[in-house]
Amino acid sequence: MCSYHMYLLYGPPGTGKTSLVAPIANLLEFDVYDLELTAVHTNSQLRRLLVSANPKSVIVVEDIDCSLDLSDRRNKQMEEDQDDGMMGWPRKTSTTRETLNLSGVLNFVDGLWSSCVGERLMIFTTNHPDRLDPALLRPGRMDKKIELGYCSAAAFRILVRNYLCLREDEMDRKDTIAEIERLLGEVKVTLAEVAEVFMGCDGDSADAALVELVLELRQRKMSTQPKQVELEVATEECSLGESDR
Numbered sequence: 001m002c003s004y005h006m007y008l009l010y011g012p013p014g015t016g017k018t019s020l021v022a023p024i025a026n027l028l029e030f031d032v033y034d035l036e037l038t039a040v041h042t043n044s045q046l047r048r049l050l051v052s053a054n055p056k057s058v059i060v061v062e063d064i065d066c067s068l069d070l071s072d073r074r075n076k077q078m079e080e081d082q083d084d085g086m087m088g089w090p091r092k093t094s095t096t097r098e099t100l101n102l103s104g105v106l107n108f109v110d111g112l113w114s115s116c117v118g119e120r121l122m123i124f125t126t127n128h129p130d131r132l133d134p135a136l137l138r139p140g141r142m143d144k145k146i147e148l149g150y151c152s153a154a155a156f157r158i159l160v161r162n163y164l165c166l167r168e169d170e171m172d173r174k175d176t177i178a179e180i181e182r183l184l185g186e187v188k189v190t191l192a193e194v195a196e197v198f199m200g201c202d203g204d205s206a207d208a209a210l211v212e213l214v215l216e217l218r219q220r221k222m223s224t225q226p227k228q229v230e231l232e233v234a235t236e237e238c239s240l241g242e243s244d245r
Contacts, residue, residue, distance in 0.1 A: 006109055006122045006141060010129040011148035014190035017125040020148070021060050030121065031057040037067035043104030050108060058121045065131045102133060109141055150188045153181040159191065163198040164206040176210040183217040187224070 009017040025032045031054050040046050053059060061067065109122065126132065129145070137145065151159075160166050160177070171177045197216055201209035 004110075004120055004122065006143045007124070008129065008137065008142050008145045009123060009125045009148055010127070010145065012150065012188075012190065013127055014192035015148040015150065016191050017148055018060075018062060021058060021123055024121070024123075025058045028058070028121070029056070033057055033059045035059055035061050037061060037064070037100065037105075040100050042100055043107070046100060046104055046108055053120065056119055058123060061122070061124045063126060064124045065126045065128050102135070106135060106141070109136065151184055151191050151194050153184055155191055156180065156184060156194060159194055159198065160206075160210075163195065164209055166206055174207075174210065176207070176214055179214055180210065180217060183214070183221060187217050187220045189217065189220065 009020060011017060021032065024030075033053050035049065037046075040049065050059075124142075129137070136142070157168070157171060157177075160171060161168075166174075194213065197213045198209050201212050204212075
């Protein structure tokens with residue numbers, strides 16, 4: 001009997017969706033298959049690919065919203081019907097040529113095409129879950145939908161341990177750590193961007209890397225708040241002008 005588990009990883013670019021696949025596969029000791037739907041032309045071809053995958057495997061479909069048009073079918077059909085009605089044309093009928101479509105993908109997700117023994121984990125990633133058809137996301141089809149967001153204070157401390165080799169007690173004694181954690185609550189930055197700063201300081205001390213990150217976060221904060229600063233200055237000038245009258 002074949003066991004399927006479906007996961008959707010979603011969130012902004014650089015939040016670690018693809019990077020999460022490798023540790024999952026290593027932990028489970030599963031093979032990894034990267035399925036590129038743009039290279040699959042028919043439902044039959046998709047079925048053959050699924051059947052040929054080894055038991056105990058992770059099948060990854062990255063950026064599923066870009067790989068295939070899986071937007072809401074109801075809205076799409078309403079738009080097509082409106083266009084056909086305005087042009088005075090009859091409704092479009094399906095052609096005899098088989099192509100890869102949403103129905104084929106849903107069968108793929110449901111595991112209806114596989115009679116192989118073993119266990120498979122299917123992971124879909126997307127930056128835009130709102131663009132996917134609800135039929136793909138409904139409970140009972142996707143076992144788990146996991147949002148990977150921007151870097152939090154807890155995730156930042158893990159990066160510090162991994163990249164800068166600092167212990168928790170060492171972090172607690174550093175003012176730069178406290179300031180970075182405060183800035184992370186005000187600035188949206190991904191795990192990949194924090195890691196990039198640390199890797200750019202390779203060979204430098206941990207203190208130098210933390211100072212570099214503080215400067216980067218301060219700069220981002222200033223760049224995202226120019227309009228707010230201008231508004232505050234204008235409001236203050238207006239208040240001063242009224243008080244002089």
